[in-house]
Amino acid sequence: MKYITYIVVVLLFTIYCKRISKEQSVSDEPExxxxxxxxxxxxxxxxxxxxxxxxxxxxxxxxxxxxxxxxxxxxxxxxxxxxxxxxxxxxxxxxxxxxxxxxxxxxxxYNPIVLMVERHNPNQYSGNLKSLIANNKAIIIANPETSSLGYETQKILNNEDVYNNLLDNVVSLSVDSRGLIKSVYDKQAQVAISWRSDIYSNIYASELDVIAIPMSDESPxxxxxxxxxxxxxxxxxxxxxxxxxxxxxxxxxxxxxxxxxxxxxx
Incomplete structure (x- = not known):
C-alpha cells in the first residue's frame, strides 16, 4: 500500500512539474x-x-x-x-x-516625389511636369489603384492637369515603387516618377539622376x-x-x- 501511495505521489508531482514547466515556457516566449x-x-x-x-x-x-x-x-x-x-x-x-x-x-x-532619369540627364528634363506630355517620352509610373506612390503621383499630375494626357506616354503602370528605377536603368523608360527615398535603397539609383518636382518639395x-x-x-x-x-x-x-x-x- 505504501508503495502504491509512493507511485501516486510521484506521478502527481511529475504532472505538476510538467504543468509548471509548460506555463513557464509559454510565459518566456517573447511578445x-x-x-x-x-x-x-x-x-x-x-x-x-x-x-x-x-x-x-x-x-x-x-x-x-x-x-x-x-x-x-x-x-x-x-x-x-x-x-x-x-x-x-x-x-x-x-x-x-x-x-x-x-x-x-x-x-x-516627409517623402517627396521626384523624377528619375538617365545619368547626366541627356534629354535635359526639368521638374516641369507639363513637359513630360510632349515628344512621346516613355514614362513609367505607379498604379494609383495599388500603391500610395501611384495615388500621390496621380494627385500631383492632376494638380498640373496633365495626368490623362500623360497616360498616352506611359509604357507601364508599376504595382508600386519596385521596378521603377530599374526600368530607367534598363532603358525601358526615359523617366520614372518615384519616391525620393528610393535613391537611398535601390542598387540602381546611383546610375540615375534625380530631378526635384517643386510642387512635391513644397507639399510632400x-x-x-x-x-x-x-x-x-x-x-x-x-x-x-x-x-x-x-x-x-x-x-x-x-x-x-x-x-x-x-x-x-x-
Whole structure:
C-alpha cells in the first residue's frame, strides 16, 4: 500500500512539474508585434527591427507589399498591430473597408516625389511636369489603384492637369515603387516618377539622376505609422510608437530620405 501511495505521489508531482514547466515556457516566449509595411518603407523598418527586439525582448513580424495587398490582408485576417503605408493616403484607403481602423498615429516624416532619369540627364528634363506630355517620352509610373506612390503621383499630375494626357506616354503602370528605377536603368523608360527615398535603397539609383518636382518639395506626402484597431498587444504597440517617434528612429528614416523637413538639400 505504501508503495502504491509512493507511485501516486510521484506521478502527481511529475504532472505538476510538467504543468509548471509548460506555463513557464509559454510565459518566456517573447511578445510579438505584427506590422504591415508598404514596400517603400520597409528598409528603415528592417534596420530598426533588430534594435527594438533586443531592447524589449520581443519579436516583430513584418508583412510588406503594395498597399492594396496589405489592406486586403488586414481586412481578411482581422489581425495586426501597426500599419506603415507609403503616405497618409494608405489610412484613407484602409478606412474605406470599415472593418479595421487607425486609432492612433505618429508622424515619421516627409517623402517627396521626384523624377528619375538617365545619368547626366541627356534629354535635359526639368521638374516641369507639363513637359513630360510632349515628344512621346516613355514614362513609367505607379498604379494609383495599388500603391500610395501611384495615388500621390496621380494627385500631383492632376494638380498640373496633365495626368490623362500623360497616360498616352506611359509604357507601364508599376504595382508600386519596385521596378521603377530599374526600368530607367534598363532603358525601358526615359523617366520614372518615384519616391525620393528610393535613391537611398535601390542598387540602381546611383546610375540615375534625380530631378526635384517643386510642387512635391513644397507639399510632400506625409508618412505615418498607425495603430490598428485589431491591435493585440496594446502596451507593446504604444511603446513602439514612442520608439519610432524618437531621435534614433528619426535618424534612421532620415538616412533613407524620409525627413521631418519639407525640403532636402543635396
Amino acid at each position: 510579438e508585434l505584427l506590422i504591415y509595411c508598404e514596400n517603400s518603407m520597409v528598409h528603415p523598418l528592417l534596420e530598426l527591427k533588430d534594435e527594438f527586439e533586443d531592447i524589449w525582448n520581443c519579436k516583430i513580424i513584418i508583412h510588406n507589399d503594395c498597399s492594396q495587398n496589405l489592406i486586403s490582408l488586414i481586412q481578411y485576417s482581422l489581425k495586426g498591430d501597426l500599419y506603415i503605408p507609403g503616405s497618409q493616403n494608405g489610412f484613407a484607403a484602409l478606412k474605406e473597408k470599415h472593418n479595421i481602423l487607425i486609432t492612433d498615429s505618429v508622424f515619421i516624416g 506626402p506625409e508618412v505615418y505609422v498607425g495603430l490598428l484597431s485589431s491591435v493585440k498587444n496594446i502596451h507593446l504597440a504604444e511603446v513602439f510608437l514612442d520608439y519610432i517617434a524618437g531621435e534614433r528612429a528619426t535618424l534612421i528614416f532620415k538616412k533613407y530620405g524620409v525627413t521631418q523637413q519639407k525640403s532636402i538639400v543635396f
